[in-house]
Amino acid sequence: MAYQKIVELLGNDAENLLNYKSNTFSKDLLHLPGPDFADRVFVQSNRNQQVIRNLTAMYNHGRLAGTGYLSILPVDQDIEHTAGASFAKNPLYFDPENIIKLAIEGGSNAVATTFGNLAIVSRKYAHKIPFIVKINHNELLTYPTKYNQIMFGSVDDAWNLGAAAVGATIYFGSEESGRQIIEVSQAFERAHELGMATILWCYTRNNAFKKDGVNYETAADITAQANHIGVTIQADIIKQKMPDVNGGFTALNFSKSDPLMYSELASDHPIDLCRYQVANCYMGRAGLINSGGESKGPGDLANSVLNAVINKRAGGTGLILGRRAFQRPFAEGVEFLHTIQDVYLAPEIDIA
Structure with a gap:
């Protein structure tokens, strides 16, 4: 019944x-999510036992426990977009306890928040x-x-309050x-020393990336x-917006690219x-979780299910x-x- 609802x-x-069957990177080349993901990828890395334990704690919690997939509730919009703009539709979330309750x-x-x-x-x-x-x-x-990301606290403080x-x-x-x-690479190094996993929001931002009405x-x-x-500075999980266009390097005529990237x-x-x-x-050794985006109304559920299907079939790790x-x-x-999580629980939805 869940699969039929997704369809x-x-x-x-x-x-x-x-x-759809992909003919680009073969799925055989990817390190795909699964119950043994931490054993296959992180046990052979430089991450210490505490990091692996905290990663495993996340992978083994909630409705997706034991699948290798992640469903994370992020609430940092009260700082990034102002609390009033974020919580006006539902004022109970001015109380942080309700954020935790929603995640549970x-x-x-x-749950990812401030x-x-x-x-x-x-x-x-x-x-x-x-x-x-x-x-x-x-x-x-x-x-x-x-638009400038600045530090709001120390990694040690995150550890002290019990962060995974x-x-x-x-x-x-x-x-x-x-x-x-x-700053972030140094913070991630310290987090790994203390045994915490690291997640990087890998957003690109530059007004020059917008050209001829296209936002690259x-x-x-x-x-x-x-x-x-992001994975070079040892992020264990990457958060990224869902791509909706390609050819940014060539359209903007900057950086370096190869025609094979597009063909x-x-x-x-x-x-x-x-x-x-x-x-x-x-190749998936660091899990890719795509972001949900802003709320636009009645079409949000269908759009989020669509993004979850794309992410899962591409070899990603969740939304x-x-x-x-x-x-x-x-x-x-x-x-x-729950509906988004059902995409990752559905055996009928496989890797393209």
Whole structure:
């Protein structure tokens, strides 16, 4: 019944997405999610036992426990987009405890939110669901508005409040990206020393990436290179926006590319665009979770299911979505998260 609901939500896209066979990177080359993912990938890495234990705790929590897939509830929009704009539709989330409750009731593997949100309820909930502390943010009180991720606390503080992992954002392509790469790579090194996993929001941001009405900040080639830098600084999990275009390097005439990137390693099919992102995460050794995006109304569920199918069939590790869940009534938000998780639980949906 769950699979049939997924097919119905996909509508006219069902045939194209569910039966597509990729001819770019063979799925045999990918390190795919599965119950033994940590043993296959991270046990042979430099990550210490505490990191592997915390990674495993996330993979083995919630409705997707033991599958190798992740469903994470991220709520940092109260800083990134202002609390009023984020919680006006559902004011109960001004109280951080309700964020944790939504993650638990929604069957999430983990909850990712701010230092303050987690610290104020850490003693009650740190042992009930894995915490991911978002350690840097872009704030919107500076006028005129600027876009610059800055640190909001220390990795040691995240460890002290019981975090299983830390998360951070780098705006690749921005003027401040060099400083952010240094700060985040140092923070991730410290997190690994303390035994916490690391998750990187690999976003690209530069007004020059927009040309002729096309926003190449979500181009497969540019976002995938951001992913590749992210795994280079030892992010265990990569969060990236779903690609909806390609050819950013060539259209903008910058950086370096090879024609094979567009003719052999990717096509214009959304699964292939996403697979190119997965390939740049060391062929899936670092799991790719795609972001849910902003809430736009009644079509959110169908669009999120579509993105989950693309991510799973491409070889990704899951979705991380917040606004589309917490900007709905609590019970509806729980059901929303369950429906997305059903994509990853459905054996009928395989790797393309």
